[in-house]
Amino acid sequence: MDVEAQGIGFAIPIDAVKVAIESWQKNGFILRPLLGVQYLILSPSRAAELGLAPIHSGALIVQPSDRSPAVFSGSPAERAGLVIGDVIVEADGKLITTDNTLEDVLLRKNVGDMLLLKVWREKSFFEATVELTNVVTPE
Numbered sequence: 001m002d003v004e005a006q007g008i009g010f011a012i013p014i015d016a017v018k019v020a021i022e023s024w025q026k027n028g029f030i031l032r033p034l035l036g037v038q039y040l041i042l043s044p045s046r047a048a049e050l051g052l053a054p055i056h057s058g059a060l061i062v063q064p065s066d067r068s069p070a071v072f073s074g075s076p077a078e079r080a081g082l083v084i085g086d087v088i089v090e091a092d093g094k095l096i097t098t099d100n101t102l103e104d105v106l107l108r109k110n111v112g113d114m115l116l117l118k119v120w121r122e123k124s125f126f127e128a129t130v131e132l133t134n135v136v137t138p139e
Contacts, residue, residue, distance in 0.1 A: 010137070013052065034133050037070065038069070039061050041102070057095060061085060082119075091115055116128075
């Protein structure tokens with residue numbers, strides 16, 4: 001029997017592994033930081049399609065369904081004033097792209113870390129600093 005197969009490999013960034021190990025050593029389990037938004041990663045073509053010029057990349061905050069909010073109540077994102085339609089273009093001074101997604105940024109962070117966001121809303125930028133949590137805590 002002559003069978004050809006192609007393997008698929010997955011890589012985890014070493015920074016994410018280091019954060020997970022630190023969390024395990026400190027807590028006995030892995031805490032993942034939470035921003036509290038649902039988003040669509042923007043490629044340059046998708047950003048152009050949506051008429052978001054001069055934005056070419058970022059994380060567009062979206063509401064995927066009527067039963068699922070764009071910004072979770074009590075989350076760091078809600079406390080920072082983020083809303084549906086905002087585009088997070090940078091996190092800690094680094095562009096959010098298809099190669100450096102918001103999830104990638106969060107994997108390198110710990111619960112309790114501060115995160116500086118540059119956000120595009122209605123044709124202007126603003127900055128927001130959030131403290132990452134591991135659960136949504138209502139105020």
